[in-house]
Amino acid sequence: MKKVLSSSAIRRVDKKTMERLSLSSLQLMEIAAFNLFQFFCSHFQFYQTSTIHIFCGNGNNGGDGLVLARMLFKAKWKVKVYYLRFSSKDSNEFAANLNQLNEMKIPIEELNENRFDLSIQQSDVVIDALFGSGLNRSVQGFVGKVIDILNQSEHIVAIDIPSGLMAADNRNNSLEHVIKATATLSIQVPKLCLFQPTYAECIGEWHLIDIGLDHMALEEEQTPYYFLERSDIKKLIKPSRTFAHKGTNGHGLLISGSFGMMGAAVLSANAALRSGVGLLSIHTPKCGVEILQQAVPQAMVEVDIHQYFTTCIQSVEQYKGIGIGPGLGQAENTQKAIHHLLQLVIQPLVIDADALNILASHQDWLSLIPTGSILTPHPGEFKRLVGEWNSDEEKLEKLKEFCGKVKSYVILKGAFSCLCTPEGLFYFNSTGNEGMAKGGSGDVLTGILTALLAQGYTSESAAMFGMMVHGLAGDIAAESIGKVSMNALDLIEFLPHAFMQLND
Numbered sequence: 001m002k003k004v005l006s007s008s009a010i011r012r013v014d015k016k017t018m019e020r021l022s023l024s025s026l027q028l029m030e031i032a033a034f035n036l037f038q039f040f041c042s043h044f045q046f047y048q049t050s051t052i053h054i055f056c057g058n059g060n061n062g063g064d065g066l067v068l069a070r071m072l073f074k075a076k077w078k079v080k081v082y083y084l085r086f087s088s089k090d091s092n093e094f095a096a097n098l099n100q101l102n103e104m105k106i107p108i109e110e111l112n113e114n115r116f117d118l119s120i121q122q123s124d125v126v127i128d129a130l131f132g133s134g135l136n137r138s139v140q141g142f143v144g145k146v147i148d149i150l151n152q153s154e155h156i157v158a159i160d161i162p163s164g165l166m167a168a169d170n171r172n173n174s175l176e177h178v179i180k181a182t183a184t185l186s187i188q189v190p191k192l193c194l195f196q197p198t199y200a201e202c203i204g205e206w207h208l209i210d211i212g213l214d215h216m217a218l219e220e221e222q223t224p225y226y227f228l229e230r231s232d233i234k235k236l237i238k239p240s241r242t243f244a245h246k247g248t249n250g251h252g253l254l255i256s257g258s259f260g261m262m263g264a265a266v267l268s269a270n271a272a273l274r275s276g277v278g279l280l281s282i283h284t285p286k287c288g289v290e291i292l293q294q295a296v297p298q299a300m301v302e303v304d305i306h307q308y309f310t311t312c313i314q315s316v317e318q319y320k321g322i323g324i325g326p327g328l329g330q331a332e333n334t335q336k337a338i339h340h341l342l343q344l345v346i347q348p349l350v351i352d353a354d355a356l357n358i359l360a361s362h363q364d365w366l367s368l369i370p371t372g373s374i375l376t377p378h379p380g381e382f383k384r385l386v387g388e389w390n391s392d393e394e395k396l397e398k399l400k401e402f403c404g405k406v407k408s409y410v411i412l413k414g415a416f417s418c419l420c421t422p423e424g425l426f427y428f429n430s431t432g433n434e435g436m437a438k439g440g441s442g443d444v445l446t447g448i449l450t451a452l453l454a455q456g457y458t459s460e461s462a463a464m465f466g467m468m469v470h471g472l473a474g475d476i477a478a479e480s481i482g483k484v485s486m487n488a489l490d491l492i493e494f495l496p497h498a499f500m501q502l503n504d
Helices: 007-020 025-043 060-074 092-103 141-150 197-203 215-220 230-234 262-273 286-295 332-344 353-361 363-368 379-386 392-406 441-454 459-481 488-503
Strands: 051-056 078-084 108-111 125-129 155-159 183-187 205-209 225-228 251-255 279-284 300-303 321-324 349-351 409-412 418-420 426-429
Touching: 007 025, 007 215, 025 060, 025 092, 025 183, 025 205, 051 060, 060 078, 060 092, 060 125, 060 155, 078 141, 092 108, 197 392, 225 459, 230 459, 230 488, 251 262, 251 441, 262 279, 262 286, 262 441, 262 488, 279 286, 286 300, 321 441, 332 353, 332 363, 349 353, 349 441, 353 363, 353 379, 353 441, 363 392, 379 392, 379 409, 392 409, 392 418, 392 426, 409 459, 418 459, 426 459, 441 459, 441 488, 459 488
Parallel strands: 051 078, 051 125, 078 108, 125 155, 155 183, 183 205, 225 426, 251 279, 251 321, 279 300, 321 349
Antiparallel strands: 409 418, 418 426
């Protein structure tokens, strides 16, 4: 699990690393640049026939850029270096490395408002080392003009974060002049802006570059933000038991389906059955019985009294995991049935789709949600629950406030799906891809989560595990059949492979 740290926290870690490993700031910069150099050479070999245009500010991010330029030059890459003095004083590290480049006769040019003749073509390769994660104001004036010219290139690699972006909070950033990178090499830890959809076109594909900062120094920093990795989930997985039987593997209930939307019930049920649940029941209206018994023969069907939608949910105390919402519809009697269920149930629920929309229409029912429930809205459903937001940062604030209010977990679905806990901790998912942006993918997640709760996982473990395995199934599907053609059925097909990979 990687911590997502602020720029001030990263500076503290840098300082402790230098103290504990007896490194100078110049030595740490050499180590950072060497790791950037290795990654660049191994992942961007196709740029080796091009001239690499490296743009440096006169701070430490620019210093990283200068050292990288020196290493590329020594490795026989064609480089040209440009530097901008947007601060009145060069950092000591920048000045020392600038001297080295001059001594090596590496092509280098200073750009300023009085000497500014710059032309960048679409095919030119640009490395952006102007600003690092410490930027705290909008970029304007001459530097903004330089960024606009650099954005004419279709091949920009940003060091740490794209220049013009702030690492964590961009609400006071005009975003008028921001590098639009094709790739971002984030140093040591992810930055919060990497997970926010507003800035995706500036960041491109991003990679973490480990530069060996002191492990204990990283552990000592406190943060509410984390990047969840596969290795974190392996620690959560319950061991299989030789004498297990269907009863010990848990009994789950899905309340799903209505006339015309039985497909969602089928998807969530099949996903639950691929996720280890011992027994599965499905509460559904009469119109869905034949469909479910043919499509999901392993499940037991609990039939509602109504022909077309759910109106009456009886006792549920025998179920350890209960999922509600896929294909449910929002009929008036269904809304009453949900209200009755919320008054009846004490165990955590998985709440999705129409169940979320019904709650959004009855805000006074939110207090009835059982503690530790898992809600799985997409951004549109979440807006209906909490109202509009003006920025990604405000969205996270609303998410934290909502989870604390209902004492439950929310998986806000999307790229880098975000799990927020009742305590206000955020976990961004490392699996999943845009090929999953298809109808039914959320129903699959509901089935997975219901199965995990039924097997006795805590709400937090189920949410982390379920989010990860759901995205991993999508990644395996994308590798196997491509993002364009994959759909929710493929997620279910590749779930066994995802569980096997996490167990490996």
